[in-house]
Amino acid sequence: MPPASAATGRPTKTTTRPRRGEGQWALGYREPLNKNEENKKNDDGLNVRRRIIDVYSKGGFDSIDPADLRGRFRWYGLYTQRAPGIDGGKTAVLEPEELDDRYFMMRIRTDGGQLSVAQLRAIAEVSTAYGRDTADITDRQNVQLHWLRIEDVPALWERIEGVGLSTTEACGDTPRGMLGCPLAGIAEDEVIDSTDDLRRIVEDHIGSPLFSNLPRKFKTAVDGCSVHCTNHEINDLAFVGVVGPDGTPGYDLFVGGGLSTNPMFAQRLGAFVRPDQVSEVWAGVCSIFRDYGYRRLRHRARIKFLVKDWGAAKFREVLEKEYLGYALPDGPEPVLDPGTRRDHVGVHRQKDGRFYVGFTPRVGRVSGTKLGRVADIAEAHGSDRVRTTADQKLVILDITEDRVESVVAALEAEDLLVRPSTFRRQTMACTGIEFCKLAIVETKDRASALIDELERRLPEFTDPLTININGCPNACARTQTADIGFKGQLVTDADGNQVEGFQVHLGGGLGLQAGFGRKVRGLKTTADELPDYVERVLRRFLDQKEDGEVFAAWVARAEEADLK
The missing domain is CATH 3.30.413.10 (Sulfite Reductase Hemoprotein, domain 1)
Known part of the structure; x- marks a missing residue:
């Protein structure tokens, strides 16, 4: 299949001669080269939602098709968790079905880490009702629950979707939860407020079949933060706040970052992206990954390997000529903060004169009960905005100066420290x-x-x-x-x-x-x-x-x- 338009998914040039290569669709090779690719070709992961609601939640764990259980369930944030009592020496020895418990982990998307009090309460309620009071704040700003039964998933979805949350594409070979600065729109020193630009990407593209079959997971950051708290260097795609050539804020573009067993830093394309172009440019980069990404071997299927092989100049050329249809102007590099702390812990003034309060759970481990207390504390002090961070922390926004110490005392009474040691x-x-x-x-x-x-x-x-x-x-x-x-x-x-x-x-x-x-x-x-x-x-x-x-x-x- 030739490359597709970022906006429509339709081909923009004639098909090249088929070649096996790395299983790249753009080179004409569409036959699945491994079990994962075959599974995705057989049925889009987005289609499993109806089976979860109509079949599996009623028939129980034993009714689940293995191809859904260990594959498509991830498109809605669901993984079987590890069965208790299996030691680490057996991790790489046992078959997947031998490691599976009959309970699930679920990730709830919180793109940009943005939560209202009502949303936080909904997460707390489903945690206590269905997840044995478990909850972890991840370093992708998600909330992760455990001990979920398949029978309870539809009711859980109904509760969180009722307040505007979702688990769609929280896992799987998809555009996963997107990072954004928790202080977007309120930080005194931010380069640009990225709130609407990140939201537009999510609204335009998450759940779209155009991007529901990627070679592997795809991690995005959209950040106007002056201390770069979303760690753009290690994301697949990052929009980093800069002031453009004409003095207007926008974004510098980075692609190809990631860690795991082959760590690579993202490469800077040197292109300036206006806020109104962010969604289209995101779709262009994601389309390149979809069409040119390496699908033959799972361990080489991340976009970082394509970027490494092509280099930044070729990647930018393909993006502009084959997917966008226009050239992006050159832009400045982001200004890196000389400090070594990129978090937002502590009490700090907002641009409107109020304060935000960043606090530290123990390595992201909280509970539904504790999240409910955070919602109560925020609401009692006049705030309706709570944020998660890319360092497993939380932030309450919009606290007036006269109530700061009261918030601090209430949080620290819950072992949520605002003025922690370096180690905490x-x-x-x-x-x-x-x-x-x-x-x-x-x-x-x-x-x-x-x-x-x-x-x-x-x-x-x-x-x-x-x-x-x-x-x-x-x-x-x-x-x-x-x-x-x-x-x-x-x-x-x-x-x-x-x-x-x-x-x-x-x-x-x-x-x-x-x-x-x-x-x-x-x-x-x-x-x-x-x-x-x-x-x-x-x-x-x-x-x-x-x-x-x-x-x-x-x-x-x-x-x-x-x-x-």
């Missing part, structure tokens, strides 16, 4: 073996315990420091771009036993210090030794650092012995 503020963890079928080790409880230990052992430590803990090599918790990143694996302890542990990445970062973490040969730690290891390395950093030196800079010059 900047430690993240993925879902881990508790629920994830890909995981090898436990993460959430271990990360929470690590925070407590480091606060006890190093109360004087105040330097910015990110600690990211991941349960497998897939880097959902951004292992490679953390100051200290832990990649879960099985290791051998001092007694020769195989136990849960981590490979260590040191000195990663984004922004002006962008780089993937340093791996020292043989540097691993058991899970039980995690606090001892981090304390040891941080004490060496404190002893050896120069004035103003950040942790990543010290790692780059440190002797290997000091990193062990």
Whole structure:
């Protein structure tokens, strides 16, 4: 199939001679090259919704077609969670049906992290009613529930859709939940308010069959934030706020970022995008991925591999000539903040004179009950706007100055800290073996315990420091771009036993210090030794650092012995 118009999906040039290549549709090869592609060809994932409502919710778990269960369910945010009691050594050994529990994880889209009090309450209610009071804030600004029964999914959808939320394309080979600055429209120092531009993409394209069969997942960020809190460097497509050549705010365009086992930073195309062009340009980039993306091998099916092979110049040329039909002007690069904290934790003034209050759950782990309390606190203090962040945090907007300390006190009474330690503020963890079928080790409880230990052992430590803990090599918790990143694996302890542990990445970062973490040969730690290891390395950093030196800079010059 030839490339398609971004707006219509119709071909814009004649078909080229079919060639197997990487399974690229634009080169004429449409026959599925693996089971995933065959499954998508047989039936669009968007069609599974009616079967969930009409068949599976009534017939129960055993009525679910395996092709839907382990494939198309993802188009509506549903994955089977890991069956309890299966250790990490069996993750890559057992068949999918042996790992499956009869319960589901579900992601609820919160594009741009934007929630009203009514929406937050709806999530809290379905969590307590159907999900055993579970809820996690992810680093994609979504809310993730667990322990869901297929019988309850239609009622859950009815509740959240009644307040304008959705799970459509929250997972699967689709345009997943889109990142946006939680302070869009209210930050004093933002470059551009991206709220409407992000919303337009979602309204125009999410749920469209034009983009419901991509080679793999597609992650978007639309951000006018001055500190770049959505981490544009590691998104498939990112619109980054800049002031254009004529002095009008717009966006710089980045494509091809992503982590996992082959981390790559996004490449800057050098093109300036006006706000009114954002939806069309998004569709053009996504169409290139759909038509030229590599579908033969799943591990090469992300857009970053296409961008790496083509380069930024060719990608921009194809976008403009084959998909947009016009040239984008050259534009300026974004201005990167020299600071190392990209979050929005704490109390800060809005452009309208009111304040926002950013606060920290423990590594994103909350509950329906706790989210209900956040809704109550926001409403009691005159706010109807709560936001999630790309660092597993939350923000309440629109607090008048005289009520700030009351909000802070109410949140901290719920163990939602507004003025946290560095360790509480900047430690993240993925879902881990508790629920994830890909995981090898436990993460959430271990990360929470690590925070407590480091606060006890190093109360004087105040330097910015990110600690990211991941349960497998897939880097959902951004292992490679953390100051200290832990990649879960099985290791051998001092007694020769195989136990849960981590490979260590040191000195990663984004922004002006962008780089993937340093791996020292043989540097691993058991899970039980995690606090001892981090304390040891941080004490060496404190002893050896120069004035103003950040942790990543010290790692780059440190002797290997000091990193062990």
